[in-house]
Amino acid sequence: MEKQTGRGKFALVTGAGSGIGRATALGLAGAGYRLALVGRRAEALQETAELIERAHGLGLSLVQVCDVSLAAEVAQLFERIAREFGRLDLLFNNAGLAAPAIPIDELSFEQWQAVINVNLSGSFLCAQAAFKLMKTQTPRGGRIINNGSISAHAPRPNSAPYTASKHAITGLTKSLSLDGRAFDIACGQLDLGNALTEMAQPMTRGVRQANGEIAVEATMDLAHAVSAVLYMASLPLSANVQTMTVMATTMPFVGRG
Known part of the structure; x- marks a missing residue:
């Protein structure tokens, strides 16, 4: 990215060890941000840090293992x-977890709670701490980008924990947006x-649809997700x-099945 929108700025990316988090961290580094890379796997975070160093020659401010649900x-x-x-x-609340795609009556409470703890409580805890810092720093203020999902609007079969958590993220985003104005x-x-991450690989082989059929779904390059974050961050x-909704154009989201 040619425009150095983040030069001299500081960003935190959760879930930075893989997928959208890793790709976004690379994009933010390219835009000039100094980064805090956070996740639960030290080795994966170090790999992200090394990729950034090779691509941009930037020395990262910190890499820290952290379970955002704690x-x-x-x-x-x-x-x-x-x-x-x-x-x-900038806080990119990206860390996320999904439960197995099994009928709700077979889902354990522990599986439900694990998803809610990471996806919702983790986003809340990081946003809460970011608010405390952003309110008192000079210059005051900052930006929080929550990684939601179109599952918040149209669930997949057997996705109650993930869908509920992402629907709640929409409410959290609106509340934070309102409370942050002052x-x-x-x-x-x-x-x-x-977006074609490791988590989305099953889409290329076929996943269950609302009518019970198994079908291959269109995917999009991960770079489009990164571009969306960079645009939001550049404002x-x-x-x-x-x-903002960014999706593979022909995936089964809009329409009736």
């Missing part, structure tokens, strides 16, 4: 960000459809993308 670990993370960055300009904190949501705090 309040104590999130608090430690943001204490380190405040200490080493001094501020936070403090120059902008919050928006990105709803992606079939001045006086402008905001409240919700």
Whole structure:
């Protein structure tokens, strides 16, 4: 990316060890951001850091293993960000988890809770800590981008935990957007459809549809998801993308099946 929209700015990417998180971290580094890479797997985070170093020659400010569903670990993370960055300009709430695609009566409460803890509570905890820092830093304010999903609007079969968590993210995004106005904190949501990550690989082989059939679905290059985040991040705090949907054009989202 030629335009250095993030030069001198600081960003936190959760779930940065793979997929959308890793690709977005690379994109933000290319735009000039200094980064905090966060996830649960140290080796995967280090691989992301090395990819950024090779691609952009940037020294990362920090790489930290953190389970975003645990309040104590999130608090430690943001204490380190405040200490080493001094501020936070962008939070990409990306860390996510899905449960097995099994009938709801076969789903354990532990499987349900694990998804809610990471997808919803993790996003809340990181946003809460970001608010505390963004409200008091100078210059004041910042941006939060929540990674939602088109599942919030049209669920897949046997996806109750994931769909419920992403539907809740939409409510969280709107509340954060409203509550952040007085403090120059902008919050928006990105709803992606079939960006070709490891998680989306089954789409290329065939997945269950609403009518019970198994069908291959169209996917899109991960670069389009990254471009969407970079666009949202590039806006001045006086402008905001409240919700953006980016999807594979012919995937089964719009229409009746």
